[in-house]
Amino acid sequence: MDIFDSKKIDPMLISEMRDPFDSPDHIFEIKWDGIRCVSYLDTDTDMRNKRNKLMIPILPELENLHKQVKTKCILDHELLVLKNGLPDFYEVQKRALMTNPFKIKLAADRYPASIIAYDILYYKDKDITMLPLIERKKYLQDVVIENNMISVSRYVENNGVMLFDLVKEKGLEGVVAKKKSSLYWQGKRSKDWIKFKVMASDDCVICGYI
Structure with missing residues (x-):
């Protein structure tokens, strides 16, 4: 059936989270919240x-x-x-x-x-x-x-680390790296899409616990 008529598309998903990297084989986009x-x-x-x-x-x-x-x-x-x-x-x-x-x-x-x-x-x-x-x-x-x-959505090529640093500075959620050659697999978690997530952290003193 024509996918427009069926209207039952399951979006393709990200399979893993990694540390930021640079790559000529990927594009890098902001991960919007x-x-x-x-x-x-x-x-x-x-x-x-x-x-x-x-x-x-x-x-x-x-x-x-x-x-x-x-x-x-x-x-x-x-x-x-x-x-x-x-x-x-x-x-x-x-x-x-x-x-x-x-x-x-x-x-x-x-x-x-x-x-x-x-x-x-x-x-x-x-x-x-x-x-x-x-x-x-x-x-x-x-x-x-x-x-x-x-x-x-705008993207940058090659410079995933640079984009991640900018996103972190602006307080945004993270970056998604996507292989330029990636096909769109409905409902699948693909390693062709990888996220770099900005992790919020703080220093705390534990005063007690139960």
Whole structure:
């Protein structure tokens, strides 16, 4: 069955966490602190989370997302809510659980959601999951018309350690290293995608325990 019509895509997953590294065979992207979703965009917007829950009823500010792409496509992306210019996971998680239409409208006006697209799985009428990632990135860049609702994830080549240091300095979640040649395996944990996570730490004195 056509993957656009079935609307049952399980996002590809990261299999492991490692220390930051440099590599000419990888691209490096910021790991955003949001909710992973897949959007099916054509004459309307059909966005679903990893459990296949319909998201647009609770994100009315994104109902016209389909107008920001040049052709029928499926995007893999992070759903974010920004506060003071930074992703706020608590806020986006709270939005995802809302059911009251009035509260949804208030939240949408106060802190509107947006998405950062980092992969494209379908272009026009074609499944492109078996194209190498670096080729899919070209389709993604071409198809998206960026605005306040949607942006395309930028990446760097070779310099994973440098990007990780910048992300750590800015207080972001981490970095994902992806092989340029990687295919998109639905629902699979692949070693082609590796995360470098910023680990929060502190020095503490233990005064007692039970």
